[in-house]
Amino acid sequence: MATMTFVQAIHDALAVEMERDPRVVLLGEDIGKNGGVFRATEGLWARFGPARVIDTPLAEAGIVGMAIGMALNGLRPVAEIQFADFIYPAFDQIVSELAKFRYRSAGQFPAPVVVRTPSGGGIKGGHYHSQSPEAYFIHTAGLKVAMPSTPADGKGMLAAAMRDPDPVIFLEPKALYRTVKGDVPEGDFVVPLGKARSVRSGEDVSLITYGATVHVAEEAAAIAAEEGIGVDVIDLRTLWPLDIDAVVQSVELTGRAVVLHEAPRTCGFGAELAALIQEKAFLHLKAPVQRVTGFDTPFPYALEKLYIPDARRVLDAVRAAMNF
Amino acid sequence: MDQQLTVALRDDGSVDPGLDPGLDGETLRFLFRKMVFLRALDEKALNLQRAGRIGFYIGAAGQEASEIGSGFALKPGDWVFPSYRDQGVALLHGYPLSSLIAQLFGNRLDATKGRQMPNHWCDRSRRIVSVSSPVATQLPQAVGAAYAAKMRGEKDAFIAYFGDGGSSTGEFHVAMNFAGVFRTPNVFFCSNNQYAISVPVSRQTATGSIAAKAAAYGFRGIRVDGNDVLAVYRVTLDALELARGGGGPTLIEAVTYRMGAHSTSDDPTRYRSAEEVEAWRKKDPVARFASHLRSLGLLDDAFEETIAEEAREEVRRAVAECESAPPVPPESMVEDVYAEMPWHLSEQREWLRQPGGR
Numbered sequence: 001m002a003t004m005t006f007v008q009a010i011h012d013a014l015a016v017e018m019e020r021d022p023r024v025v026l027l028g029e030d031i032g033k034n035g036g037v038f039r040a041t042e043g044l045w046a047r048f049g050p051a052r053v054i055d056t057p058l059a060e061a062g063i064v065g066m067a068i069g070m071a072l073n074g075l076r077p078v079a080e081i082q083f084a085d086f087i088y089p090a091f092d093q094i095v096s097e098l099a100k101f102r103y104r105s106a107g108q109f110p111a112p113v114v115v116r117t118p119s120g121g122g123i124k125g126g127h128y129h130s131q132s133p134e135a136y137f138i139h140t141a142g143l144k145v146a147m148p149s150t151p152a153d154g155k156g157m158l159a160a161a162m163r164d165p166d167p168v169i170f171l172e173p174k175a176l177y178r179t180v181k182g183d184v185p186e187g188d189f190v191v192p193l194g195k196a197r198s199v200r201s202g203e204d205v206s207l208i209t210y211g212a213t214v215h216v217a218e219e220a221a222a223i224a225a226e227e228g229i230g231v232d233v234i235d236l237r238t239l240w241p242l243d244i245d246a247v248v249q250s251v252e253l254t255g256r257a258v259v260l261h262e263a264p265r266t267c268g269f270g271a272e273l274a275a276l277i278q279e280k281a282f283l284h285l286k287a288p289v290q291r292v293t294g295f296d297t298p299f300p301y302a303l304e305k306l307y308i309p310d311a312r313r314v315l316d317a318v319r320a321a322m323n324f
Numbered sequence: 325m326d327q328q329l330t331v332a333l334r335d336d337g338s339v340d341p342g343l344d345p346g347l348d349g350e351t352l353r354f355l356f357r358k359m360v361f362l363r364a365l366d367e368k369a370l371n372l373q374r375a376g377r378i379g380f381y382i383g384a385a386g387q388e389a390s391e392i393g394s395g396f397a398l399k400p401g402d403w404v405f406p407s408y409r410d411q412g413v414a415l416l417h418g419y420p421l422s423s424l425i426a427q428l429f430g431n432r433l434d435a436t437k438g439r440q441m442p443n444h445w446c447d448r449s450r451r452i453v454s455v456s457s458p459v460a461t462q463l464p465q466a467v468g469a470a471y472a473a474k475m476r477g478e479k480d481a482f483i484a485y486f487g488d489g490g491s492s493t494g495e496f497h498v499a500m501n502f503a504g505v506f507r508t509p510n511v512f513f514c515s516n517n518q519y520a521i522s523v524p525v526s527r528q529t530a531t532g533s534i535a536a537k538a539a540a541y542g543f544r545g546i547r548v549d550g551n552d553v554l555a556v557y558r559v560t561l562d563a564l565e566l567a568r569g570g571g572g573p574t575l576i577e578a579v580t581y582r583m584g585a586h587s588t589s590d591d592p593t594r595y596r597s598a599e600e601v602e603a604w605r606k607k608d609p610v611a612r613f614a615s616h617l618r619s620l621g622l623l624d625d626a627f628e629e630t631i632a633e634e635a636r637e638e639v640r641r642a643v644a645e646c647e648s649a650p651p652v653p654p655e656s657m658v659e660d661v662y663a664e665m666p667w668h669l670s671e672q673r674e675w676l677r678q679p680g681g682r
Binding site for chain 1: 456
């Protein structure tokens with residue numbers, strides 16, 4: 001075990017997998033000599049050479065399009081999009097091409113590409129450096145969408161994504177890059193995609209979340225415990241395909257659910273979670289599923305602390321569920 | 325800006341000695357057969373669509389020289405990133421006619437399980453990549469695939485097809501730029517057939533030459549007479565060899581004309597004059613090559629009719645074989661979304677399996 005920041009764990013996964021599998025190549029803007037704007041690829045250019053750590057021209061559609069072609073021809077590309085907010089120029093390549101290649105070719109052309117991108121707010125980045133685009137990709141058949149919340153998961157899930165036969169949109173909560181540290185196993189280490197993590201057990205309310213708001217959920221659950229409310233906190237880790245069993249089992253136990261994310265509310269992933277909970281655990285529910293989310297606005301610079309759900313808002317929802 | 329047009333087959337029926345690929349009589353006849361075959365396939369497919377037996381078709385009439393000339397230049401190991409009008413290239417690259425016809429019907433014989441509309445075929449074993457409806461999305465993908473080969477030290481070439489409309493897209497510029505920067509073994513083959521559905525090439529570019537754009541990306545651009553099968557073959561062969569030898573990419577603009585509609589959903593009389601079509605009809609690539617072969621004593625009326633009849637018969641037979649196959653099974657709808665089927669698709673498959681779920 002080593003203690004690492006979140007971004008060090010991401011770096012470690014890339015280094016270990018590049019060492020393990022010569023098919024792995026990285027491509028993106030500023031990832032080479034500069035080591036990435038968040039330093040996730042620092043030193044890899046010198047270690048593995050410019051043919052495998054590729055500074056591309058500045059064009060997201062080209063990065064993802066090129067990564068698709070690399071995957072079709074036997075490589076394991078990891079494309080870095082500098083900020084999730086810049087992923088939209090590559091949107092067509094992701095949702096119409098990358099996601100569809102296996103299906104439209106009936107399995108002849110799988111495209112195992114990982115698209116890594118720093119997501120979410122909390123760094124005073126304004127709305128071009130703070131968006132949470134997961135719902136677009138969850139809505140797209142053929143993509144897997146993952147968002148770790150701890151350094152160990154960051155490493156293990158990224159390694160799993162790089163070995164996965166399907167395309168994975170790997171969202172990294174950039175607010176955690178340097179604010180969260182934790183124990184991370186050294187060397188070869190994988191956290192399987194599709195498995196949720198129990199962060200904390202409780203019997204009164206299920207609090208279902210992922211990414212940076214896992215830490216908000218933990219804070220809220222600790223305060224709720226002081227009020228005598230047991231909160232069962234679930235970190236989904238992989239958003240899609242979802243670990244539905246973990247969600248349903250928890251809600252069957254508690255009878256109450258709060259879903260929590262930073263992305264905007266309307267048609268956000270929380271809406272899907274709420275629908276699934278009422279489809280699969282309706283008779284266990286003692287209260288309506290509560291949603292705690294960002295607002296239905298562009299991401300605001302000056303008001304980001306208000307925009308991102310905090311423990312107070314989560315606690316309000318937990319109490320509402322308890323008092324229904 | 326204009327760029328000189330490369331022409332091998334002169335108006336008088338002779339061949340420019342500097343561009344003559346030096347093919348023997350049998351090979352010339354083979355190319356002619358393939359051009360005639362492509363036209364016969366078009367006619368049959370259009371009739372199938374008109375009769376309601378298939379939903380859609382995209383014809384290549386008028387572009388046979390570009391299709392057959394460029395496709396014939398490929399080696400078996402080369403990769404093809406086609407557009408939806410390149411059935412001639414696919415057939416020359418080994419794609420079986422029966423597979424192509426089955427894909428038109430999208431039935432159980434279709435290797436891609438009826439997932440896409442006609443003209444969107446693929447064949448991994450022959451390195452023919454799955455076709456996309458959005459234009460030019462395949463170009464950066466071709467650069468990535470070429471990069472992979474270059475990285476491994478392989479000597480394959482990667483040809484990507486698109487139209488004049490595709491040259492307007494962001495992906496075109498992105499792909500040219502990436503290919504130029506990384507000097508990948510790519511050949512970008514633009515079939516400039518003068519129209520992107522209804523919009524003329526003058527609305528796609530102000531340069532007058534698509535090939536000229538290559539200069540801006542640091543590599544070679546060639547403007548070739550796309551109705552001249554020998555010239556197209558020659559310039560494509562040169563470009564592929566350059567790519568295989570590490571000489572970097574080439575952009576080929578084949579200047580041609582789509583004689584028919586964009587697709588069976590299109591009415592070209594709304595945007596093209598009869599005079600214009602007639603003027604291009606006089607440059608028909610099949611007739612032009614026929615007259616060349618006649619001048620060499622390789623073709624006469626009887627032989628030409630035999631070739632045409634054989635082509636019609638081969639297409640007819642393939643249609644008869646493929647059309648009667650059963651439809652794709654309903655539950656195949658949820659297959660191949662992921663390598664392993666996740667729970668939510670398993671649930672949807674169960675629904676499809678129920679008698680009432682269809």
